[in-house]
Amino acid sequence: MKRNLEHSTYTKETEALAKFAKALGHPTRIAILKHLENQSCCCTGDLVEVFPLAQSTISQHLKELKTAGLIQGELKPPKIKYCINQKNWKIAKALFQQFFD
Incomplete structure (x- = not known):
């Protein structure tokens, strides 16, 4: 019988690492984070000027990064x-x- 791992099997740290890793799973999201690291803040329109992508695509990547907690948005x-x-x-x-050490 195949055993399924339940959420309780994982530590909070393991779950957080997986959440962050998933958010970093696309090159555009990594590029957005690198760009934001060098800025205090920026808007979606600013990122559209930097990256050759549609605003809707940028917005989707921002949503993923925000869901993972790596970025925050202020209205x-x-x-x-x-x-x-x-x-x-x-x-x-x-x-x-810790993971790579």
Whole structure:
């Protein structure tokens, strides 16, 4: 009989690492994070000027990064300003470092 692993089998750290890794699973998301690392904040329109992608595509990547907690958005009507979520960014760095060590 095949045994399925339940969520309770994993540590909180393992689940967080998997969530961050999934968000980093696309080259555009990595490029967005690198860009945001060098900016205090920026809007979707700013990223559309930097990356040769449709605004809807950029928005989808931002949504994935935000869902994973790597970025945060602040509503400044009619725009949303995005920046790195510094707390979770530090956690992600530490988890990846532990994983690779």
